[in-house]
Amino acid sequence: MSEVPRFWRESRHRYRLVGTRCTNCDTLYFPPRVICPTCRRESVGKMKEEEMSGAGEIYSFTVVHDGLEQFKMQIPYVMALVKMKEGPFLTAQIVDCSPEEVKIGTKVTATLRKVRSEGKAGIIQYGYKFTICP
Numbered sequence: 001m002s003e004v005p006r007f008w009r010e011s012r013h014r015y016r017l018v019g020t021r022c023t024n025c026d027t028l029y030f031p032p033r034v035i036c037p038t039c040r041r042e043s044v045g046k047m048k049e050e051e052m053s054g055a056g057e058i059y060s061f062t063v064v065h066d067g068l069e070q071f072k073m074q075i076p077y078v079m080a081l082v083k084m085k086e087g088p089f090l091t092a093q094i095v096d097c098s099p100e101e102v103k104i105g106t107k108v109t110a111t112l113r114k115v116r117s118e119g120k121a122g123i124i125q126y127g128y129k130f131t132i133c134p
């Protein structure tokens, strides 16, 4: 289990939901951007890292019945577009629930999960997924 802290350190932006906020127009971006697409040159040097809370709600979703190889054990599964409390949208799998429990507007929270393990070395990849708030 010693892999987890290492991945969190090395992949901070991906796994801790750190975005960047343009302090010129106050828009938060995730994934992080170096330059604000609205302010462009005005935003240079004004992008600040900001970690999101992980809280959001389901904006839209799809129930997937035949997926990629690494998801074969979990069919059907739900992929959702989640609107984060802080504003950005992101696409992720909703886990630990049946598809019937997922509705538009359902409150969800981000969680770090094993995505897959690869090759003989058994390298484990982690990524964010969402669970339904109790």
Ligand SMILES: [Zn+2]
Pocket: 022, 023, 024, 025, 026, 027, 036, 037, 038, 039, 040, 043
């Ligand atoms: Zn901006």
